[in-house]
Amino acid sequence: MNQTILFTPVGGTDPISSTNIHDGSMLHICRVYQPQKVILYMSKEMLDNQEKDNRYRYCLDRLAQMQNRKVEYEVIERRELTKVHEFDYFYQDFRDIISRVYQTMDETDTLLLNISSGTPAMKSGLAVLQTIGEFPAKLIQVATPEKRINEHVHKDYDVVTLWELNEDNAENYENRCKEVQCPTLANIKKEEIIKKHVLAYNYSAAFDIAETLPDEMTTEYKDLLKLAYARVLLDFKSVDKMIEKTKIQCLPVRSSSQRKYFEYALNMELRLKKEEYVDFVRSITPLIVDLFEIILKKQCKIDINDYCNKKREDGKERRWWSKRKLEGTRAEEVFKEYYAEKNKEFLGGDIYSIHLKILLDGLSEDAHLKELIANVRSVEENIRNLAAHEIVSVTEETIVALTGFSSEKIMAMIKELFNYTGISIRKEYWNSYDEMNTEILKKMSVNE
Incomplete structure (x- = not known):
């Protein structure tokens, strides 16, 4: 029906303030929004005023005539209502009335709620009703011309004269209406859940919930959630786009x-914090192979790409040792010495962490580095197959029993390996996810 309906308590400065000669809130909302229907909620005092001089209907009719439109009125009479300060009464009464109004509306209609007219209890009742979120509506607040509290003067009220003198009847009147963005309790609760997911590094769930909230609530932070989600997926293309x-x-x-x-490595630590031990264990091998390779190049000046063959399979690069390229090199000597002690021969094949460990042991003179490499390699060897090939519960106790190290110690050793890579990493960098979370929560607080 595309109707605009205004529900408004009638207050002490309605319809026109006799102290500043401007619209009261009820009349001003009608001037700005031009509703097709106005539902007037009147206590005993307001009904007495209406019966005395027809002031509310008179001004609404004159405004409609000025704007060349017709208005339907409904008056909710509460003649017995004298205790206008009781919040509970208004909340329940408004809830029943608005529920009835909504039954007559369709999805094309708009309901306006005037939260500037009436007693504080009336205004609060409407605001809380909207906060609970049962009935979608626009909360309209009207500023006074002086931007301060209105004085209520009813003695010798002359509605006809006040209408003629009303400064808001001028074509260039100031629109003093403001639509108040009042989040519903359901949406407030959703934002609290989003915060909990962020603090738990569960950005996927946080983003999914943010998608169900109104855009105006998430403008400040939804893109940051998208950034965080892409980051934890190691989707750097999307991360760069969101940073931009x-x-x-x-x-x-x-x-x-x-x-x-x-x-x-940060992603691994997140898995540890979330006690996702199986995923933590599975993530060790790919990283230490890369770290061993980088350390070998940085500390021993050995680039294994000089000693292997390459080809792409299924979009991925596969590398394997080339005996021809190894021939006559220091790397070949290290392999021969290592396998000779075990009465074996180096057969080449794909590049594994054990091969890189052998080279680091044979070429590095840093005893601490070699001990670190040995410990990390031992962890990988002792627990990798368990997590990769068996359906088994992996706990902190399992990790300690199989490796001799706690999961935190394993992570600490991996962090220490970075000190040998030449990658410039400050200690505080390891807290960057928490710093990102702080930024997200700060952006969320903008709406509060």
């Missing part, structure tokens, strides 16, 4: 050739 959009840089390591290793 939000102008918020949350990745401490920004070189594309280095950040993937650091962000992967």
Whole structure:
């Protein structure tokens, strides 16, 4: 029906203030929004005023005539209502009335609620009703011309004269209406859940909930949630796009050739914090292979790409040792010495962490590094197959029993390996997810 309906308590400065000669809130909303129907809620005092001089209907009719339109009126009489300060009464009464009004509306209609007229209890009742969110409506607040509290003067009220003198009848009147964005309790609760998901690093769930909220509630932070979600997926293309959009840089390591290793390690630590031990264990091997390779190049000046063959299979690069390229090199000597002690021969094949460990042991003179490499490699060897090939519960106790190290110690050793890679990482970089969360929560608080 495309109707605009105004529900309005009638207050002390309605319809025209006799102290400032401007519209009261009820009349001003009608002037600005031009509703087709006005539902007037009147206490005993307001009914007495209406019966005395027809002031409310008179001004509404004159306004409709001025705007060349017709208005339907409904008066809700509460003649017995003298205790206008009782919030509980108005909340329940307004709820019943608005429920009835909604039964006559369709999805094309708009309901306006005047929260500037009436007693404080009436205004609060309407605001709380909207906050609960049962009945979608626009809350309209009207500022006074002086931007301060109106005085209520009823003695010698001359509605006809006041209408003629009303300054808001001028064509260039000031629109003093403001639509108050009042989030519903359901939406407030959703934002609290979003905060909990953010603090638990569950950005997927946080973003999904944000998608169900009105855009005006999430403008400040939804793109940051999208950034965080892409970050935890290691989707750097999307991360870069959201950094460009939000102008918020949350990745401490920004070189594309280095950040993937650091962000992967941060991702591992998130899994540890969430006690996702199976995923934590499974993520160890890919990272330590890369770290061993980088450390070998940085500390021992050995680039294994010089000693292997390459080809792409299914869109991925596969590398394997080339005996021809190894021939006569220091790397070949290390392999021969290692396998000779075990009465074996180095057969080449795909590149594994054990091969890189052998080279680091044979070429590095850093005893602490070699001990660190040995410990991390031992962890990988002892627990990798368990998580990868068996359906089994992996707990902190399982990890300690199989490796001799706690999960935190394993993560600490992996962090220490980065000190040998040449990648510039400050201690505080490891807190970058928490710093990103702080930024998200700060943006969420803008709406509060």
